[in-house]
Amino acid sequence: MPTSLLIVESPSKAKTLKKYLGPDFEVLASYGHVRDLVPKNGAVDPEKDFAMKYQLIARNSKHVDAIVSAVREADHVYLATDPDREGEAISWHLVQILNSKKLLKDKTAQRVVFHEITKNAVLDAIQNPREIAQDLVDAQQARRALDYLVGFNLSPLLWKKIRRGLSAGRVQSPALRLICERENEIKAFVQQEYWSIHLDSHKSRTKFSAKLTQLAGKKLDQFDLPNEAEQAAVLARLQGLPASVSNIEKKKKSRSPAAPFTTSTLQQEAVRKLGMTTDRAMRTAQQLYEGMDIGQGTVGLITYMRTDSVALANEAVEEIRGYIGLKWDADYLPKNPAVYKSKAKNAQEAHEAIRPTSILRTPEMVKPFLTTDQFKLYDMIWKRTLACQMAPAKFDTTSVDIQVGEGVFRASGQVQTFAGFLAVYEEDVDDAEDEDNAKLPLLTEGEELPVDKLYGDQHFTQPPPRFSEASLVKALEEFGIGRPSTYASIISTLKDREYVILDKKRFLPTDTGDIVNKFLTEHFAQYVDYNFTAKLENQLDEIANGGRQWVPVMDTFWKGFKKQIDEKESISRAEVTTESLDEACPKCSKPLSIKFGKRGRFIACTGYPDCDYTRNIGETAEQAAEEAEAPTVIEGRSCPDCGGELHIKKGRYGKFIGCANYPKCKHIEPLEKPRETGVTCPECKTGQLIERKSRYGKLFYSCNTYPKCKYATWNPPIAEPCPKCNWPILTIKTTKRRGTEKVCPQKECGYAEQIAPPEGKDAAPAEEA
Structure with a gap:
């Protein structure tokens, strides 16, 4: 009979820990938060020092009952919820529940914290329990109260x-x-035009380009050539003149590795490099943290994924440096370990950066046991952690000034002389994508060069990009x-x-x-x-x-x-949702305004309800009048609901077919018949998947029995069962990074098979596709 009870948040984590702790321990999960504020006004009382009224979360009541029963039988209770404020608060709530049932009179509930789910970390935590940190609980309660009051x-x-x-x-x-x-x-x-001037030259078989940076002793700024006429005048001054090397500058540069991942940088890189959403990245990281069966038992593959810290534990650094020493020459291992400091204020939530629990578990070793998402994220974390303790990459950079009359053109080149940490990212580096990495021929000062081409390039300033x-x-x-x-x-x-x-x-x-x-x-x-x-x-x-x-x-x-x-x-x-327009209504001459309805903004007459004039934003009065002149009647058909005429109408999302007797009859149908895919719906198995367009114009594929069956997928479906999970269909997905793939629409499956590689890249080997 177990004498100790360990309470965690996640049931998958509970299975992992049970194997480490043996028969003397019972491990149960709270399944996240166990209590929350009462969902009505007054749950936080500002008049009574912001006293909070909590209630048990209904979906977790059976899990709390199981914990209560286990506490009655246990001699020792350990609270091993996640090592952050939320986890501390969950432990505190559990203690409040147990105290209310008077179950902790002759026993204590102690807090244990581990930032990685490995046997040593877990056993060490059990040997060093502590009290619940009330400061962390207070911070979480304050955050919850603030969010509630707002x-x-x-x-x-x-x-x-x-x-x-x-x-x-x-x-x-x-x-x-x-x-x-x-x-x-x-x-x-406001977009601005500007021009640049370039020179193409070569030596032997090596071609290179240079850009005009000085003219008549003056350094050129971006807008010094604002239009085609001015750049043509400069070209005329330089055309036909000889070119010679006036100056060569050589420097040695180095590039240091980035710090290991924090929560923020992990999310950014997962979005940028792997095409994941932040939510998907965090869910995948949670799975890696909680533990995976990798053929030798279940083990947590990464440390806790909610952290602001970039520090690494000493034992982790020693293991990483030992691995580098085994795999690479001595030059790749710096004499002293790299130490990183967080740029975030009050960095906390965990004592370490996100890293593999053991660098010896290489991505290739664990790949057979992971889903596609899990492998991609683990591979990225592993490489970043390994690289952060390697030597900087080194480059020889060369800048060459080429004199053509009163103009000076500059060409730059860079050659990697030592890979350093970039050896880890070897497959990701593409020198051709970086113009600074262009290789220049061996040149000497005073050397004359042929002018293959002298030309101008037109550019336009770009607005700041929308946020990704x-x-x-x-x-x-x-x-x-x-x-x-x-x-x-x-x-x-x-x-x-x-x-x-x-x-x-x-x-x-x-x-x-x-x-x-x-x-x-x-x-x-x-x-x-x-x-x-x-x-x-x-x-x-x-x-x-x-x-x-x-x-x-x-x-x-x-x-x-x-x-x-x-x-x-x-x-x-009206003050909030209405905006005046300096335009008169074409129907009654009263002022028009921009109004806000359930489907968004539209232009309407201020004389409503006496005048019902409206039109869409971005539509001119003439366009609206043209649409409203005479409805287009669908010949040879009548409304299936009331027998009235069917008209082609225009709505917020484009043209559609509607009954002429609207609003008495509200029959509508799409103007274009949805394209059939010939694929049976995998959910209801009676309907067919058809192509539809979302309210924002994006194509998706859903069951034609909607709303009876609500199955839908964004990617085009094909009638092939998934070889991994047996789901009745696969979908075709195309991305810039991975090319075209057959993928399983079931997120938890993760099956993907490459059909065509990204443009400009060779096909991946069959075993990696």
């Missing part, structure tokens, strides 16, 4: 002033502001909005609320997101201010570190916030 007070205001069902959050709102402000910058951007998930995570970290462990949920919330959409993997604010941001920045500027948000995060960190008490922090925030909420109750909905 949500339960600001969201109802959005319902009244904009539309029901909207929400505002303490950290999601500044994140939305970032995206909206970037979009406003793009809209306000990677660049948004980077911006959130730079501004101090939220903490790395919250970035994935911030992004998911913005997408789920339809405040933003992803267009070509870039964030674009919707009309709803734009209106919400406008309201918050105009009326709650302080609370969506980047500095204010960062300051509040720092205060939460100080609470966690024992430097502040949480109630005074809450009190300062609440007094100002509540006052502002009360002041904004008098704002009318």
Whole structure:
């Protein structure tokens, strides 16, 4: 009979730990949080030092019952929830529940923490238990109370002033502001033309190019050649003149490896290099942390994945350096270990960077036991960790100035002389992609060169790019909005609320997101201010570190916030959602305005309901009039619901067929018949998958029996069962990085088979495809 009980968060982690601890231990999982605030107003009481009313989370009640029963039988209770504030709070809630049942009278519940799920780490933690860190619990409670008070007070205001069902959050709102402000910058951007002048030359068989950098002794700036006429005049001055080498400058450069991964940098690289979302990356990292069966038993493959730290444990550094010494020459191993310092303020959440629990478990060794996502992420973490302790890469760089009349052209080249840490990334380096890596021929000062071609290139300035998930995570970290462990949920919330959409993997604010941001920045500027948000995060960190008490922090925030909420109750909905236009209604001559409805913004007459004139944003009055002149009647068909005429109509998402008797009859159908794929729906097995278009114009494939069956997939389906999990269909997915693949639409499966490699690359070997 077990005498000790160990409580963890995840059931998969529980299985791993049970093998390490033996028969004297029972290991149970809480399945995440066990209690949360009562979901109604008054759950946090500012009048009573922000006292909180908690209730048991219904879905976890059976797991709590199992823990309660096990505690009755156990002599020792260990709380091994995750090593962060959330984990500390879960342990505290469990103790509160057990105390309420008077189960800890003659026994103690002690906290144990391990940052990697390996046998040594787990057994060491059991030997060194501690009390629950109340400062960490207070910081988590303060964060939860802040989010609750903002949500339960600001969201109802959005319902009244904009539309029901909207929400505002303490950290999601500044994140939305970032995206909206970037979009406003793009809209306000004025493109500028400029030109550059280039010279093509060669020596023997080596061709190279140089760019004009000086003219008549003056260094050229970007806009010194603003148009074609000016560049043509410069070309005329230089045309036909001889070229000679006027100066050669050689330097030695080195490039140091990046620090090991933190949560933020892992998310950024997973998005940028692997094409994952932040949420998918974190779910995959969680699986690697909790443990995988790799043929020799279950073991955690990486350390805890929620961390701001870039430090590595001494024993890990020794193992990494030992591995480098075995695999590479002595030059690849620096005399002293590399030490990295976090750039994040109050870096905490875990004592180490994200690293493999053992560098000896190479990606090739564990690949057979991992899904595609798990392998790709583990491979990236392993390489980054190994590289961070290797010597810098070294390069010989050469800059050559070529004199042509009064113009000086510069050509640059770089040659790698020592791979250093880049030996780990060998397969990822493509010199041809970097113009600075171009190889120059051996040249000498005074040497004359042939002018193969002298020409100008036209350029236009580009607006700042929209945020991708990677660049948004980077911006959130730079501004101090939220903490790395919250970035994935911030992004998911913005997408789920339809405040933003992803267009070509870039964030674009919707009309709803734009209106919400406008309201918050105009009326709650302080609370969506980047500095204010960062300051509040720092205060939460100080609470966690024992430097502040949480109630005074809450009190300062609440007094100002509540006052502002009360002041904004008098704002009318029209003030928030309506924007005047300097244009008269073509129907009644009253002013037009931009209004906001359930489907977004549109132009409407201010004389409504007497005048019902409307048109879409971006549509001219003439275009709207042309569409409205005479409806196109569908000949030879009538409405299947009421027998009326069928007309071709135009809506927010394009043209469609609708009944002429609308709104009495609401029959509609697509103008173009959906393309059939001939693939049977894998879920209901009766319908067929057809091609449809989403509200944002993106193609997807769904069952033609919708809404009876709601199965859908983004990628084109094919009637082939998955060889790995036997799911009835596969889909065709094409990406720049991996080319075209057959993939299983079941995310947990991860099966992928390459059909065609990326453009310009050879096909992968069969065993890797």
